[in-house]
Amino acid sequence: MKTLKILVGVALVIAISAFAIDKVSTPKIDGGYAIGDTATDFKLKNIDDSFISLEDYKDAKGFIVIFTCNHCPYSVAYEDRIIELDKKFKTKGYPVIAINPNNPKAYPDDSFANMKVRAKDKGFTFPYLFDDGQKIYPQYGATKTPHVYVLEKTNNGNVVRYIGAIDNNYKDASAADEKYVEDAVNALLNGQKVPVETTRAIGCSIKA
Amino acid sequence: MPRSILYIVLVVLFTCCKGEQKIALDATDVFKSKGVEIPMYDFESLEPLLKINDGKTRVINFWATWCKPCVAELPYFELIDSRYPDDQVEVILVSLDLPKHVETKLIPFVKKRKIKSKVILLDDPDANNWIPKVSKDWSGSIPATIIYKGNTSKFYERSFTYNDLENELKKML
Numbered sequence: 001m002k003t004l005k006i007l008v009g010v011a012l013v014i015a016i017s018a019f020a021i022d023k024v025s026t027p028k029i030d031g032g033y034a035i036g037d038t039a040t041d042f043k044l045k046n047i048d049d050s051f052i053s054l055e056d057y058k059d060a061k062g063f064i065v066i067f068t069c070n071h072c073p074y075s076v077a078y079e080d081r082i083i084e085l086d087k088k089f090k091t092k093g094y095p096v097i098a099i100n101p102n103n104p105k106a107y108p109d110d111s112f113a114n115m116k117v118r119a120k121d122k123g124f125t126f127p128y129l130f131d132d133g134q135k136i137y138p139q140y141g142a143t144k145t146p147h148v149y150v151l152e153k154t155n156n157g158n159v160v161r162y163i164g165a166i167d168n169n170y171k172d173a174s175a176a177d178e179k180y181v182e183d184a185v186n187a188l189l190n191g192q193k194v195p196v197e198t199t200r201a202i203g204c205s206i207k208a
Numbered sequence: 209m210p211r212s213i214l215y216i217v218l219v220v221l222f223t224c225c226k227g228e229q230k231i232a233l234d235a236t237d238v239f240k241s242k243g244v245e246i247p248m249y250d251f252e253s254l255e256p257l258l259k260i261n262d263g264k265t266r267v268i269n270f271w272a273t274w275c276k277p278c279v280a281e282l283p284y285f286e287l288i289d290s291r292y293p294d295d296q297v298e299v300i301l302v303s304l305d306l307p308k309h310v311e312t313k314l315i316p317f318v319k320k321r322k323i324k325s326k327v328i329l330l331d332d333p334d335a336n337n338w339i340p341k342v343s344k345d346w347s348g349s350i351p352a353t354i355i356y357k358g359n360t361s362k363f364y365e366r367s368f369t370y371n372d373l374e375n376e377l378k379k380m381l
Contacts, residue, residue: 073274073306106276143365144349169333171306178336199336202304205277205349 032141035197038157039065039149042136044099044129047116052127054097054151054158061093062152062161062188064181067142069100070118071109072204075145077170079122082146085166085181086126094150094185096126101137101145106207134208144203150184150194161188164199233257239310239329244318246303246310248329251338257300258342258354258361265297265357265380267373270330270342270350272304273317277367278351282321284370288377289325297377299325304350307331355380 033039041054054063064085068075086096104111112130119128131137140149141163150162162184167176184194233256235247260266269285271278282301289299301323305314310329318327332338339348343363346352353364353373357380364376 071274073272073309077306143347165336168336170335171331171333175333180336200339200346200348201335202339202348202350204275205351207277 031138033139033149033160033163035160035163037160039151039160040136040139041158042129042131044131044136045112046127046129047112047119047124052097052129057095059093060095060153062150062185063158064089064094064096064185065140065149065151066096066098066146066166067101067137067140067144067148067206068098068146069102069107069110069204070114071102071107072145074170074201074203078146078166081166081173083123083125088182089185090125092185092189094189098124098126098128099131099136100128101131101134101142101206101208103134103208134206137206138208142206144201144205146201146203147206148181150181150188152188161194162197164196165201168199170201235328236331237307239315241311241315242319244315246315246318246327246329248307248310248331251330251332251341254302254328254330254332255338255341258356261358263358264295265355265377267297267299267377268302268354268356269299270302270304270352272350273309273313274305275350281351281368281373282323284368284373286323286325287370288373292377296381301325301327303327303329305329357381 043051043053046052057063066082068078068082082096082098089095100110100115102110108114115128115130146166148162148164148166149160151158152161162181164180166181167173168178168180169176178196180196180199183196187194233249234253236250236253237248239246239248258268267285267288271282273279285299285301288297303314307329314327314329335348339346342352342354345363346365349365351367353368355362355376360380362376362380368376
């Protein structure tokens with residue numbers, strides 16, 4: 001009995017120490033936007049060699065800005081879903097604006113020439129812009145591809161309403177049961193608060 | 209009655225901790241090919257690996273074969289694994305490659321590079337659910353690394369040089 005008590009004591013000590021992990025984390029180096037911030041406009045080169053700015057979209061109610069690229073398997077896994085988002089929401093006033101934030105010196109697959117090839121092969125229905133000089137993505141605070149920012153156009157500029165993933169299953173669109181971007185845009189279209197404002201996802205680090 | 213409850217608690221704990229020391233996690237699947245064996249986990253089955261309390265320091269690196277900066281720093285993790293005794297430091301490389309690429313990309317990579325550290329696959333598509341459980345500071349980009357011992361844990365969402373990695377490790381030994 002005494003042995004049992006000692007054992008229980010020892011076990012409890014182990015248990016407490018095992019479960020009370022107290023994380024000492026490095027403070028986050030946090031540039032970029034939070035929900036409610038006003039997002040910067042830009043003038044970036046599209047795959048058709050024109051230059052695109054958000055202000056060009058006079059009739060838009062907002063934007064689905066997606067930092068994405070060619071080389072990343074997670075981006076590739078989402079390409080069809082990005083096309084679907086554009087088809088579904090462009091006519092409702094929320095077009096997709098895709099931006100490749102990577103430096104082609106780090107990832108030759110992500111060169112402007114290769115962006116044109118990829119867009120053509122996949123039949124992108126949306127502008128696919130090149131963040132030449134990698135100046136725009138740090139202002140947004142994008143850390144990886146794909147990384148989505150849903151913006152709502154207001155009198156005070158384009159306000160960030162959602163930051164994060166497209167949905168909750170990168171492997172299988174049909175298995176995704178939380179469609180974060182769709183839910184966000186639908187909420188905005190209905191004049192409601194976005195239900196889930198930020199999510200996290202695995203993605204490919206943006207390389208400047 | 210109270211005694212039997214205590215007894216149950218004891219059994220669970222001993223089973224859990226003995227199992228953890230051997231890292232006997234329940235893999236959801238195991239890929240075997242070309243003499244390389246890679247167990248696959250969902251986050252729930254992997255999570256105990258982040259909380260082992262046996263006096264050993266663990267270096268857990270999240271990576272993927274498609275992630276250039278990850279691949280670039282892998283040799284440093286390998287070097288740590290070979291330079292420090294097994295009972296002091298354990299390096300675990302958690303691959304986030306897609307399961308369909310394990311046999312075509314991950315296993316050939318592990319074989320070609322003769323990777324000696326333990327390589328396991330994390331396959332859990334609901335990343336928004338588990339990323340914050342690894343670290344509240346993780347946005348989800350890789351490479352990302354945890355160095356922990358017992359109750360002290362440090363998380364890094366960045367790349368390392370060898371010296372940098374070893375310095376961080378030494379703080380945790």
